[in-house]
Amino acid sequence: MSDTTPSSTSGPVVLDVWCELQCPDCRTALDDIRALRARFGDRMDIRLRHFPLEKHQHAFAAAQASEEAFEQGQGWPYVEAVLAGTERLATRGESFLVEVAAELGLNAEEFETALIDGRHILIVDADQAEGKAIGVTGTPTYVIGDERLDGGKSQEGLRERIEEIAERLLAE
Numbered sequence: 001m002s003d004t005t006p007s008s009t010s011g012p013v014v015l016d017v018w019c020e021l022q023c024p025d026c027r028t029a030l031d032d033i034r035a036l037r038a039r040f041g042d043r044m045d046i047r048l049r050h051f052p053l054e055k056h057q058h059a060f061a062a063a064q065a066s067e068e069a070f071e072q073g074q075g076w077p078y079v080e081a082v083l084a085g086t087e088r089l090a091t092r093g094e095s096f097l098v099e100v101a102a103e104l105g106l107n108a109e110e111f112e113t114a115l116i117d118g119r120h121i122l123i124v125d126a127d128q129a130e131g132k133a134i135g136v137t138g139t140p141t142y143v144i145g146d147e148r149l150d151g152g153k154s155q156e157g158l159r160e161r162i163e164e165i166a167e168r169l170l171a172e
Contacts, residue, residue, distance in 0.1 A: 010172075011045075012040075012042060012043050012044050012045040013040070013043065013044050013045070013144065013145075013166045013169045013170055014044075014045045014047060014144070015036065015044055015045070015046045015047065015142060015143070015144045015162065015166070016047050016049045016142070016143040016144070017029070017033065017046060017047065017048055017049060017140055017141075017142055018049045018050075018051040018127075018131050018136045018139055018140060018141040018142070018143070019048055019049065019050070019051065019079075019139050019140050020050070020051055020052050020053050020056060020059045020062075020063070020139040021052075021059060021062035021063060021066060021079065021082045021083055021086075021089065022052075022053075022056035022058055022059040022062060022086050022089050022090060023053065023056065023059070023083075023086070023139045023140070024086055025138075025139060025140060025151060026083055026139050026140045027083040027084065027086055029140040029151055030080055030083060032158065032159040032162075033046060035159060036159065036162060036163070036166075039163065040166060043166075043170060044166055048066065048070075048075065048076075048079060049127045049130070049131065049143075050063040050066075050067075050123070050124045050127040050128060050131075051127065051128055051131045051136055051138075051139050051141070052124065052128065053138070053139065056090070057090075057093070058089050058090065058093045058094070058096075058097075060124065061093065061094050061097060061115055062082055062089060062097055063120075063124040063127075064114060064115060064118070064119075064120040064121060064124055065078070065082070065094075065097040065098075065101070065111055065114070065115060066078055066079050066082065067114075067120035067123050067124065068101075068106075068110065068111050068114040068115075068119075068120060069101065069104075069106060069111075072101075072106045072107060072110070074104050074105075074106055077104055078100060078101065078104060078106070081100045081103070081104060082096075082097065082100055085100070094112075094115055097111065097115070098111045098112055098115075134148060135148060136148070137150075138150065139151070142158065142162060144162055144165045144166060144169070145165055145168075145169050147165055149161060149162065
């Protein structure tokens with residue numbers, strides 16, 4: 001049993017996914033995120049990091065709403081549902097965000113309140129500032145170990161690269 005101690009104390013590999021919930025490329029990236037989750041399970045901690053783009057008027061509200069969903073224990077299901085409806089988010093805005101929460105059985109009233117009182121703005125702002133500081137310019141962007149991988153139109157081959165880096169980090 002002692003030969004597993006070093007890896008168990010080092011914890012999972014962290015993959016930060018800089019994402020924007022009104023971004024069609026981030027919706028496409030979900031397939032890779034699901035595959036990584038299936039392959040690595042609890043050996044990889046996949047963290048949503050917010051990088052709302054100015055060209056998408058509801059992205060900042062969506063980032064705040066996703067933080068409320070994580071607080072209510074349904075973060076990733078909420079993120080996936082919102083990304084599946086990027087067109088509806090574009091046309092309906094905050095009402096769509098609250099509707100998705102209700103459909104998932106979350107406290108939709110609390111979502112409305114969170115969007116009004118701005119309780120999650122600091123998290124979104126901090127993520128965006130950190131993203132800019134490390135060179136994130138678009139979404140999705142992945143950071144694993146000390147490597148930044150830009151997604152978007154060039155998703156091809158990224159999952160394999162992330163898997164290689166993760167395996168190397170887990171072996172160290």
